[in-house]
Amino acid sequence: MEHITLLLGIVIITALVFDFTNGFHDTANAMATTISTGALKPKTAVAMSAVLNLVGAFMSVEVAKTISKGLVNEEGIQPEVIFAALVGAILWNLLTWLVGLPSSSSHALMGGLIGAAVASAGLGAVNGDTLVTKVLIPAIAAPLVAGLAAMLATKVTYKFDDKVGEKTSAKGYRAGQIASAGLVSLAHGTNDAQKTMGIITLALIAGGAIAPDANPPLWVILSAGVAIALGTYLGGWRIIRTMGKGLTDLQPQQGFAAQTSAATVILASSNLGFSLSTTHSCSGAVMGAGLGRKGGVVRWSTATRMFIAWGLTLPAAALVSAGAELVMRTGDIGIAAVTVFLIGSCLAIWLVSRRQVVDHTNVNDVNDAPADATAEPGVVTTAIAAVTVPPTTAAAGTTAAVTVEDLKATIPASTATPAAPAAAV
Numbered sequence: 542m543e544h545i546t547l548l549l550g551i552v553i554i555t556a557l558v559f560d561f562t563n564g565f566h567d568t569a570n571a572m573a574t575t576i577s578t579g580a581l582k583p584k585t586a587v588a589m590s591a592v593l594n595l596v597g598a599f600m601s602v603e604v605a606k607t608i609s610k611g612l613v614n615e616e617g618i619q620p621e622v623i624f625a626a627l628v629g630a631i632l633w634n635l636l637t638w639l640v641g642l643p644s645s646s647s648h649a650l651m652g653g654l655i656g657a658a659v660a661s662a663g664l665g666a667v668n669g670d671t672l673v674t675k676v677l678i679p680a681i682a683a684p685l686v687a688g689l690a691a692m693l694a695t696k697v698t699y700k701f702d703d704k705v706g707e708k709t710s711a712k713g714y715r716a717g718q719i720a721s722a723g724l725v726s727l728a729h730g731t732n733d734a735q736k737t738m739g740i741i742t743l744a745l746i747a748g749g750a751i752a753p754d755a756n757p758p759l760w761v762i763l764s765a766g767v768a769i770a771l772g773t774y775l776g777g778w779r780i781i782r783t784m785g786k787g788l789t790d791l792q793p794q795q796g797f798a799a800q801t802s803a804a805t806v807i808l809a810s811s812n813l814g815f816s817l818s819t820t821h822s823c824s825g826a827v828m829g830a831g832l833g834r835k836g837g838v839v840r841w842s843t844a845t846r847m848f849i850a851w852g853l854t855l856p857a858a859a860l861v862s863a864g865a866e867l868v869m870r871t872g873d874i875g876i877a878a879v880t881v882f883l884i885g886s887c888l889a890i891w892l893v894s895r896r897q898v899v900d901h902t903n904v905n906d907v908n909d910a911p912a913d914a915t916a917e918p919g920v921v922t923t924a925i926a927a928v929t930v931p932p933t934t935a936a937a938g939t940t941a942a943v944t945v946e947d948l949k950a951t952i953p954a955s956t957a958t959p960a961a962p963a964a965a966v
Contacts, residue, residue: 548876549748552620553741555627555883557768560737562634563646564594564772567733569784570643570803570823571725571773574796574830576904577785580718583776583901589719590726591774597730598738598766612651612676613658613743614666621869621876622657623744628883629653629862635890637850641779641787641899644850645818649858650736651676656859660866679810680818680851684825687806691826694798695833714793721800728807729819730769737765778899784824786905787843789831799823799830821851 572586630653637644658666738757745751751758791799803826807819824847831839869875
């Protein structure tokens with residue numbers, strides 16, 4: 542192994558911690574739809590995803606090269622800059638996990654790297670062409686392409702579904718969902734584990750441990766793959782709930798279409814060296830699948846919150862990382878202060894998360910009731926409920942007779958108008 546200094550060792554460990562958070566933050570990308578439709582049990586799903594993430598880490602290093610050689614200029618980048626970048630990325634991952642929002646770990650990492658590099662060496666430290674062509678454009682294109690592909694695929698699957706029996710269709714789509722979820726997990730390992738490989742390689746170059754043009758060493762590839770696999774197995778249940786139940790209600794056909802579309806986009810981008818957000822791709826595919834089914838809906842309030850988080854990811858991580866880099870300029874005291882801040886913040890976020898635990902036992906439980914569900918029902922609501930025939934008691938082809946007296950009985954005396962004639966009701 543290369544000569545590793547103490548600071549460089551801290552940076553490498555912090556990078557692997559980020560990789561771990563990336564794993565549980567992005568488990569939803571591969572397994573949310575499979576879990577929400579019941580194709581796999583939650584623990585089985587995350588275990589399968591973890592193994593395939595590890596396998597995917599060994600399939601390519603093109604994205605790692607984009608991070609280590611393309612996004613920022615290697616000259617003048619010190620290990621402290623990498624450490625600051627990781628601080629911003631980790632904190633953003635944990636904050637968005639806490640509130641259950643699927644945001645991009647990739648953009649958090651790149652935002653942190655950009656912010657720390659600019660604070661250290663100025664705007665010239667960032668390669669603008671690489672940022673635009675391999676980060677920003679894919680960030681916009683990925684959810685659109687994956688969403689359109691999933692919407693079309695959903696329409697096709699439902700047309701095909703009409704030609705086969707419901708029982709046969711259910712079995713087929715269950716198997717298809719498992720296979721497509723595995724493909725997304727493989728793609729996630731191929732894309733996201735490489736980002737940590739690239740960061741560690743950049744840190745090794747900055748610390749003088751390896752040559753400037755070197756590819757990620759084997760031990761870097763292995764450690765990054767293991768870290769993201771362990772994080773994946775832990776399961777980011779809060780984000781799995783949002784992706785599986787919060788954006789739209791998915792049937793097996795839609796889950797299969799969404800996962801297949803997302804995996805295709807992610808694998809294609811990995812081979813091209815695009816540092817693509819798997820979160821953007823999978824979220825876009827889920828929304829596209831929701832719109833592709835006749836009568837399907839997308840919960841745009843949740844989607845809007847998610848879009849806002851996407852837009853804030855790069856600048857928020859950049860600002861935190863820039864601040865961390867400025868503090869660390871004071872020397873060892875600054876590095877120690879940033880380290881304590883990172884550990885304390887992580888602990889505080891974890892403690893807050895324990896107030897309302899989401900895990901494999903309740904990940905599919907969603908409380909759709911409005912905030913004021915406990916309030917007294919109003920007059921109109923009560924009257925509508927009175928004329929609604931319960932499906933368990935109304936026979937087919939019959940109608941229920943509701944008298945004026947019945948309706949009047951449902952209206953509280955305090956809200957009724959004294960002078961109103963009965964016929965007005």
